[in-house]
Amino acid sequence: MEESFKRLKSETEEISEEQKNIREGQRQVKEKFGIIESECEELKRETRLIIQRSARSQGN
Structure with a gap:
């Protein structure tokens, strides 16, 4: 379960960075x-x- 949360958090951070790049x-x-x-x-x-x-x- 903790592994899933870590993966989800990592993916969320990655998506956030991609969105930031798109806005720029x-x-x-x-x-x-x-x-x-x-x-x-x-x-x-x-x-x-x-x-x-x-x-x-x-x-x-």
Whole structure:
């Protein structure tokens, strides 16, 4: 019986560690998506500026 409890405790600790690793991985993915989203917005701004400049030079 004690052997079963030790095994169960060990498995529970292992699962807890795996869950901790999963949460950390999810946090990192969320952070990376935030960075990608920010870069995407910057590219959109730069594209709009290029289009505006191009339109002005076409108008001349």
